[in-house]
């Protein structure tokens with residue numbers, strides 16, 4: 458299949474989707490950018506600003522107050538969302554092409570993994586909404602209180618480029634099902650699929666003003682959305698640096714509810730009691746080198762007991778060869794390029810820094826055919842560094858794993874927690890006591906024992922510490938996009954009745 462040719466023949470929409478139609482940004486400004494794989498000009502997506510945010514919030518608020526969507530029964534909302542998911546499924550190839558062209562991540566990843574996962578998340582939440590109950594306190598003799606979840610109102614969603622459809626679906630599906638009106642600000646590197654999805658949402662029956670997509674720069678559209686006083690919730694996935702700003706924007710405006718899923722430097726502990734080092738190396742490579750390492754929960758810090766270090770290193774080198782980058786448009790390739798020249802330079806700078814500081818760098822030897830200027834980086838293993846070194850502390854967001862050594866598991870857990878992040882973590886061991894001790898000890902929102910990246914819509918996903926606030930996925934996500942209300946009811950004994 459010629460993805461480039463198919464993309465050329467598509468009628469690609471680049472404008473914002475506001476109140477049920479495509480519109481230009483008021484300033485007519487657009488985003489200038491080029492493919493990191495082949496330099497294709499991808500400019501022209503509307504760069505919305507403060508004025509566009511203003512208009513969109515008005516429409517979204519109006520839709521919320523009218524209540525055409527909000528007042529639908531859970532079953533009605535479910536049916537529309539299920540139809541929406543079916544329609545997205547029919548556009549699976551188109552959406553995968555848009556994301557591949559914009560981000561230069563492997564088409565294979567989008568078509569077989571990301572797009573189906575996003576659709577699955579929408580179905581999961583749709584199926585959940587009419588099976589999930591609110592609560593009541595145990596009734597008193599003369600009083601009763603219900604505790605129900607109310608929508609927030611207008612909700613802003615700011616997403617990153619590393620998994621455009623999945624991250625957005627994790628947020629917009631529960632937000633919509635709770636009755637909110639949503640405004641999605643996709644990343645400037647990956648806006649096309651979400652712009653298309655907005656139209657599909659309308660065709661599925663989501664009323665105008667309820668599902669809006671505002672492409673633009675973070676500093677302009679994203680910031681204006683997060684600072685808006687009529688926006689009652691802001692839900693963000695991206696860097697911890699911007700996450701911190703989002704909290705401030707909330708404080709500076711109306712104390713809107715904030716949900717954050719930020720960066721990570723997740724530890725992957727390998728014990729000397731690990732009975733299958735080959736499996737551990739395989740699982741590690743699959744999770745740290747997939748999508749050129751552009752994954753928030755990537756296990757990018759391996760902490761290994763000295764005794765098994767050398768054997769593990771050799772196994773990891775072999776496994777890394779399976780994730781060398783190649784042409785993202787070739788369906789057989791499992792790894793494409795880094796999203797942008799900027800991100801590519803950032804990753805390279807970290808590798809150079811490690812080299813300058815005397816670290817040992819191993820890069821996979823196999824090379825797949827790709828144009829000379831493509832922004833790809835070979836799977837990279839860095840050793841001979843300390844946990845306090847910059848490469849071991851910062852989120853690099855590239856195919857780079859740092860290998861650290863520990864004397865024992867106690868020290869490994871201490872090192873694992875010596876980070877501002879706390880998204881995910883793992884221990885590989887056959888010793889049950891050790892596994893339990895580590896799972897309890899690792900300060901992160903997720904811990905895996907003898908696995909990594911296990912994924913199910915039923916399980917919440919979100920970080921401790923500077924990796925975020927709140928959870929994506931699972932029925933708990935409905936709580937994020939709503940606020941609890943307690944209603945007390947007091948009763949008098951009807952006349953003529955005795956207690």
Ligand code: NAI
Pocket residue numbers: 615616617618619642643644645673674675676678679680683694695696697699700702718719720721752753800803852853854
């Ligand atoms: P970023 O955090 O700047 O961008 C994420 C989203 O936030 C985008 O939609 C962007 O437009 C928006 N944004 C940026 N500045 C904003 C602001 N002041 N107000 C409101 N919204 C704003 O991430 P970026 O610059 O693309 O990547 C830099 C680093 O961030 C990466 O190298 C990686 O370490 C980390 N990152 C982490 C992600 C994760 O999944 N946790 C995803 C993307 C990046």
Ligand code: MG
Pocket residue numbers: 675696699
């Ligand atoms: Mg940024």
